[in-house]
Amino acid sequence: MTAYLARERQVAIQAVEQASKLCQAVFNRLVTSSTLTKKDKSPVTIADFGAQAVVNAILAQHFPEDPIVGEEDSKDLQGDTGREMRTKVVDLVNSIGERTMGEEEVLGAIDRGQYAGGATGRHWTLDPIDGTKGFLRGEQYAVCLALIIDGQVRLGVLGCPNLEQTHQPGSDPNSRGVLMVAVDGQGAFQRALTGIKDETRIHASSLSDTTQATFCESVESGHTRHDDSGRIGELLGITRPPVRIDSQCKYAALARGQADVYLRLPTRADYEEKIWDHAAGNIIVREAGGRVGDVTGSPLDFSHGRTLARNRGVVAASAGIFDQVVAAVQRVLGGAEKEE
Ligand SMILES: Nc1ncnc2c1ncn2[C@@H]1O[C@H](COP(=O)(O)O)[C@@H](OP(=O)(O)O)[C@H]1O
Ligand SMILES: [Mg+2]
Ligand SMILES: [Mg+2]
Numbered sequence: 279m280t281a282y283l284a285r286e287r288q289v290a291i292q293a294v295e296q297a298s299k300l301c302q303a304v305f306n307r308l309v310t311s312s313t314l315t316k317k318d319k320s321p322v323t324i325a326d327f328g329a330q331a332v333v334n335a336i337l338a339q340h341f342p343e344d345p346i347v348g349e350e351d352s353k354d355l356q357g358d359t360g361r362e363m364r365t366k367v368v369d370l371v372n373s374i375g376e377r378t379m380g381e382e383e384v385l386g387a388i389d390r391g392q393y394a395g396g397a398t399g400r401h402w403t404l405d406p407i408d409g410t411k412g413f414l415r416g417e418q419y420a421v422c423l424a425l426i427i428d429g430q431v432r433l434g435v436l437g438c439p440n441l442e443q444t445h446q447p448g449s450d451p452n453s454r455g456v457l458m459v460a461v462d463g464q465g466a467f468q469r470a471l472t473g474i475k476d477e478t479r480i481h482a483s484s485l486s487d488t489t490q491a492t493f494c495e496s497v498e499s500g501h502t503r504h505d506d507s508g509r510i511g512e513l514l515g516i517t518r519p520p521v522r523i524d525s526q527c528k529y530a531a532l533a534r535g536q537a538d539v540y541l542r543l544p545t546r547a548d549y550e551e552k553i554w555d556h557a558a559g560n561i562i563v564r565e566a567g568g569r570v571g572d573v574t575g576s577p578l579d580f581s582h583g584r585t586l587a588r589n590r591g592v593v594a595a596s597a598g599i600f601d602q603v604v605a606a607v608q609r610v611l612g613g614a615e616k617e618e
């Protein structure tokens with residue numbers, strides 16, 4: 279008997295591995311110290327398009343019926359104005375992929391990601407590079423792919439090219455490149471992104487005392503409120519400084535017990551979190567034994583299209599402290615008053 283979603287798991291891993299390889303190649307070739315000082319975003323843009331083309335082409339080959347909710351579209355690659363970038367993306371895809379793709383095929387693959395999402399049937403969701411700012415700084419970023427069936431995330435894969443390997447006892451702390459994968463009901467695992475790919479089961483921490491907790495949050499103050507998380511930390515008696523990490527690598531840190539809490543506190547009333555920013559990390563943390571919700575503790579609802587329209591912010595934590603963390607978040611954000 280084959281396990282539930284066995285083929286999907288294998289194809290998703292292959293797609294994320296290929297896209298991660300492409301991103302690393304772009305970083306090594308194109309990102310220089312002058313890229314950062316000049317605020318030149320073009321390397322990450324090329325890698326973003328390239329990674330979405332590679333993943334979507336692999337999904338189309340194996341699951342031609344499945345729609346995809348992808349972050350990017352080919353608009354900026356069209357016409358005369360898009361020619362230079364288009365050529366670079368097509369060359370890049372062909373330098374990594376196993377078969378040659380023409381220009382139309384590359385653009386078509388990118389635009390398979392236009393699906394609107396929703397509550398019925400199955401669809402994939404892809405963030406070809408999550409943590410674009412981390413990518414440019416040479417810090418953490420992730421290729422994130424998940425399968426949603428009838429509104430529920432059932433499979434998630436994170437490719438984290440700059441994340442330290444911790445899966446083998448005595449493994450070299452300088453070895454980087456981790457892939458995490460989880461299927462509903464089967465647990466969460468990590469393995470090396472390249473080389474020996476033995477999988478090791480991972481677990482969120484079993485912490486019950488919040489004063490001992492390590493919390494993580496986005497590097498970017500535009501993506502989460504650092505002042506509010508500081509107050510929440512004080513309420514919980516947390517003394518360790520926050521660990522700031524870009525991308526869904528925050529979920530990865532939680533899933534393997536390196537952090538106990540992830541806070542993403544809304545910076546604006548009108549921002550809706552995107553499903554591709556959370557789907558893969560969500561199932562990986564849950565399958566590792568952690569819990570994920572929004573600032574009220576309600577589970578994230580992936581059935582409302584391309585965004586988490588019914589949720590605000592994200593709170594994730596080890597199961598033993600999740601309720602205490604949500605209570606502190608509510609006190610600081612004022613939710614407790616609304617409930618009275
Ligand atoms: N105002 C906002 N609040 C929360 N998230 C935001 C935001 N503006 C952009 N983002 C999202 O934050 C993601 C990065 O998260 P983090 O800060 O945790 O690394 C971005 O993903 P991309 O990098 O894929 O564009 C983007 O989708
Ligand atoms: Mg983006
Ligand atoms: Mg993202």
Ligand SMILES: [Mg+2]
Nearest residue numbers: 349405407408
């Ligand atoms: Mg992205």
